[in-house]
Amino acid sequence: MVGEHQDLNSTAASLLGFLETYGPMSGYDIVGMVEGSIGYFWNVTRSQVYRELNRLAEAELVEMGESGARARRPYTITGAGRRAFLNWLALPPGP
Template sequence: MSLRHGLLGLLAEGPASGYDLAGRFTEVLGSIWPAQHPKIYAELNKLATEGLVEVESEGPRRRKAYRITDAGVAEVKRWLTEVDVDHTMRLQPLLRSLFFWMMDRDELQQHLEAEARYYRELAEQYSDYAARKDRGEFGYSEQTQSMRVTIEAGIRLYTALADWADWAQTVPPAKPTPPDPHTGP
């Protein structure tokens, strides 16, 4: 997902400032797709230059609220329907796992326990959020229903990563390889 299309999609829900958009990213996609304020503001400026968004209002301290233009809506729809999905997943925990052999077993065990705990906590947070959505606390708009689908993906992803971290504690390099009874220790 590109930041520009994420911003356009969020602005399709209604006008927002860069600060508000950063909050929305954190609320929904925080650990999956972080968006830092400087990048958001830079991208909003590019989108405005391209005519995909426009400044709706300017408030105190020159805080700008942006809204999506018709051209911006068309761009999001084009991205959703015509652009191939980038399935690249950049998960640092998986990159690190390639080098677990370089950690001593106690450090690795502690690391994997912490990873499993972290992912379970995230899955629980997303599950709580999903339950609130399912109870109707946020209404039943199309945007809310789409967000519920996204939240379910987060629940399943983090549950799978927690299960992976639990499993990784039971196999080498976290546990020594048992000696082969035919060749000895």
């Protein structure tokens, strides 16, 4: 399980970064943002996004909102998620 003091994988950290930068978004919206921005050099599948969002919600790093239009559920980064993301950014690059 992902937690505030545990290592985030790059997908989880990226999702937290998108939510921190752009505010609440659905998984569908995040996939669209990835495809339109960093999708040229980083590939993530829709299933990866939803799997990581569920893990982040279980770890209370994001909050899952109520379903809205087209059954899209917005996700919002929490204070713990923000701290986990900032801690991840402070880590030295890996191999």
